[in-house]
Structure formats: structure tokens, C-alpha cells
Amino acid sequence: MSETVLEPPAGGWRTAARAGDRGPMARAVIAALAVALAGTALFSLATGALEIPVLSALGALAEGRETLTATELRDRIVLTEVRLPRVLLGALVGAALAVSGAVMQGIFRNPLADPGIVGVSAGAGLAAAGLIVLGGGVLAPAVALAGIYALPVAAFFGGLVTTFALYRIGTRGGMTSIPTMLLAGIALGALAGALTGLLVYVADDRQLRDLTFWGLGSLAGANWDKILAAGPVIALVLAAVPFLAGGLNALVLGEAAASHIGIRVQRLKTIAIVAVAAATGAAVAVSGGIGFVGIVVPHLLRLTIGPDHRYLLPACALLGASLLILADTVSRTIVAPAELPIGIVTALAGAPFFLWILLRRKGLTSL
């Protein structure tokens, strides 16, 4: 039977098998997104109250300060101390949020699963807020020891505890009920949000300002310390996540079928949950709760290149980074010299766009 069947068709296997294979298109999209990210980053570096000739300024970074004119020196300081950290942080946070969303959706087998929706961000935010408000007391020595890493570490554990809590609630006798987990996550998110709200009443003025920043999220506090704190965690997760792609693809068939094709499903879920908690925690620690990126970006890309995680995850990282840099550029220029919280920009632009996509779909089945 197989002998006759394996005869190559007219045009050869390559062209024949192309149908249904979105790989080549996905690779082209990823290349385009990489170019777009570079372009967005340059655009954002060039944009602001001060006009900076970015390319020449970046090119001159290798030269010593003494060779520069006063203007060039000022440009360089604005570039390296203000805009560059901000663009880098935006890219890191955007990539972390979009990839976390995609991984979580893959694990939960649901396009609505997102660290923001299932309470992971809220849990991370609560831990970070708790550290800000209560960190001066009993925790002071530990906080001092952890230095710039205190906030990301606290947020990471907040996210991790939330994720494991909702995982435990959704699991009975080795079987995990996804709808139960989603519902539990929504409840846990509400609880964490309320507890964060309570902290406001025990916070002093300076703490209060720090806390408000969690509400809508912002990249305004970007500096090299924050990049040093969150960067390695996010970079590690981004580097590790491609190894989950095969397993996440298999999970599209369901947990049982995935294990039947050789995936260690429990291990996959554990690694993915830790990765999501780490990336979300790090992102929340430096930027607060920026919503929406984790749902919109993966969904948009699934519509374009399909759900294959080998392409979806890198594409999410690139598009998430670009979009957040863009949103941040808008947030710091549109009402200049004041600033909009970036969460307002992502929601104002993202929500209608997302609704438009939902309306435009022909059927209701292909979420």
C-alpha cells in the first residue's frame, strides 16, 4: 500500500506538501517583524521634546566624550540615560507580556488565558505593592540584600504563588479542569487587586505614588537599574521558551493526545508556569500592570501565521516589543510635557482594534 502511495506527484513533494504549510509565510512575517522592531526602536529614540539625529548619535557612542560638542553631549546623555533605557525596557516588557500570553494560552488551551486575566499579574502586583509598603519593617534586611532584584523577585513569587494556587484549585485527582482554573484565576485576580487596594490605606505619600503606578502601568521610571533587574529574567525566559514550542503544539490536541505522542505533559506545564510567572513578575515589577498585550498580540499573530508555536513565540516577542515601544512613544509625546500612563494607550488603541478583529471574522468557530 505504502509503496504505491509514496510515488511523488507531479511537481514533486515539495510543492505538493506546501499546501497547508504556513512555515515559509511565518518565517517571512518574523523577518518583517524584526525589521519593524528595529525601525520602531529607532523612531522612538528619535522622538521626544528634543530632536536627536539618532543614527549619527548612536554611531558616535564609541567615541570619547571629550570629542563631542555641547549639543552632541546633551543628545548623548538624553539618548543613553533617558530614551535608550526606556526603549529597551519597553521591548523587554512587551516581549515578556506577549510571550507569556501565548505560552499561557497554549497551556490552558484557551485564547483568553492571559497573565492579566487569570490574576497572575495581579498576584505579582500585590507582592510588589506589599514589598513597597511593608518592605521597610521586618523585611528590610532581606530587601537591602536583594537590592534592585527585591521587587522583581517579590513579583515573581507573587505571580508563581497565584499560578500554583489556581492550578491546585483546578486540579482533582491528576486531572486539570481548564474552565475551573480560568474562573479561579479571575477570582484570585480580584482578590489580589482588592488587597493591593487595601495597601493604599497604610501607605505613606511616597509609597502611594509608587503604588498608583501599578494601576495602569508605566515605563516612565525606566533606568538601567530596572533593565539590569528585569532584563536577565526576561531574556532567560525568552531564550528558554522556544524549547517549549513542540510541546505546546502537541497540547493543541489535548493533554492526553500530547502525552501519547511522547510529550511529558506535567513537566511541560510546570516549566511553562514557572516561565510565565518569572516573565510576568519581572515585567510587572518594572512597569506595573500593562494589560491587553498578552491577549491581542498572540491572537493577531495566530490569525496571520497560524498557531504553530515554533513561529508564534518569536513573532509574539517581536510584535509585543514593537507595540509596547510604540505605545510608550505615544504615551510620552501626545500630551507632552505631561505623560499618559501607557496602560491607557494600549487599552485605547488595543480594545477597539481587538473588537474590530472579532467583528471582522466570518465565522465564530476559528478562535
Place this chain on the structure above:
Amino acid sequence: MKPDTPQMMTPPRLEVRDLGVTLSGKPIVTGVGFSVPAGTLTAIVGPNGSGKSTVMRAVTGELAHSGAVRINGATLSSLSPAALAALRGVLPQHTSLSFPLSVMEVVRLGLLPPFGPGNDRDARVRAALQRVDLAGFEGRAYHSLSGGEQQRVQLARVLCQVWEPCSAGTARWLFLDEPVSSLDIRHQILIMRIAADFAARGGGVVAVMHDLNLTAMFAGRLLVMKSGRLLADGAPEAVLRDDLISEAFDHPLRVGALPARGTPFVLPQAAQAAQAAQGATRETSLV
């Protein structure tokens, strides 16, 4: 029983001893034991809810269970997921995709990681689709297929996984839970032929079936389940008897033999009687 493949004097077996499964605190399957050889198509039949899928899910390592399961002599728990995947493919009773894959992408999931790169992969995916009569469906969205087409795509995926029934002296296994339940009659026979061919070439096949006549045509071994227990186990000719099969399904059934080959066929009694009684009305309504 069908003859052994030449290179193996005793064919590898699936051995299940005293299998018990408890779900939500309820014993669903109790004391199920059987030993079936590769090279034979084994069918499991029984009423809805009798525990057929539960046995399949336990035997394929999905459900925790008591008792022992051995495939080709190795206990289930001693095999890693990857080793198991190389040894056997599983077609579940239901599969729902969480994200919209194309047909090609679904079938390709059956290609296990060590599979060689390049054209080879595409060739197998295509060949698998062609075997289940879905050539040209590569680019279709899985969600847009009919129920029977989806079922055949899933089978193509499983075939991709266990391509060779027998390699390096090891028999591979197919576990199929109702592989033809939503197929038309031509495709039912096509899929049963693929399964029987797999067994004839030395592979092991265990299939849950509802169509007793199709089962009698293709199975070399029949397990009958009722209320979580094994009611009968043997060759179809021996098991398909009026009393036994009527008891299994709590319904009067008559077994005859097909003229040409002597294959048993099962006829539901009440339906026959009802047909006779309705004869007159039926004729008028047909005009």
C-alpha cells in the same frame, strides 16, 4: 488466530492483568484481564458506558489504574513517554483542537521528534492522508472539515506516528477508540482494512467497535465488556452467539452466518419484528 510473522515465533503481546480503574471515587472498571498477540486485530465491544474507553485509556497510560499492563513484555510504567510514543499510537474517541490548525499541521504532529528532516516528513504526511482518502486536504482548516473527515485526519496523524507495524523485530501497536464511528460505509471498510493490514504485517491493533458486523468481518479476537467487566473473550465465531451477545447488550439479538465466508452477522430481533408488523404501512408510505 492469524499466523505469526516469520521472524518471530511467539508474537509480542499486550497483557492486561486484573485491571481496575476508579474515577471520581467510583469503580468504573474491575478485574479486567486479557492477553492479545500482535498480528491480530482485537476488537472491544460492549454497551455505552460499559468501560471500553476507560480500559483503552488505562492501557495507553492515560488513567491511573490498579493491576498490570505489559506491552511486548515491558510494564507500562517502565516506559518513558517517548519510548511509549515510538511503540504505539492512540486514536482517542474524541479530539478537539484548541487552536485552528490546518490538516497538514495536525497530521504532522504525528511525526515524532527523531524523524528525519526535509522532504521525507512531507512525504509521510501526504502518504498518510492519501491512505485515509484525504489526498489534497493538506491546506484545509481542520475546523472546516466534516466529522468523518476530522476522524480520518486524526487517524492519519496516528498512522504517521506508527508507520511501520513491525521494525527491528519489535511490533508496534495501534489503539483505536471507535475509529469508524462517524464514517460512511465505504470509509468504514477502508479504515478497517488499514487496521487489518497493519495487523497482518505483524503490528498489534486494539479497536473499540460498535458495529458488530463490521467487527466480525475484520477482527480476529473479540472482547466483550459489560458494566466495567470482561464478559467474554475469544474468536468472533465463538463469542458472537445469540445468548451471549443478547445478554451483553440487554437486547434480543440473533446471530447468523454470511453465506460466502461463514462470517457471523448479528441482527437485532425487535427491529425485525417491528419491520414485519409495519410491512403494510411501510409499503403505502413508500409510494
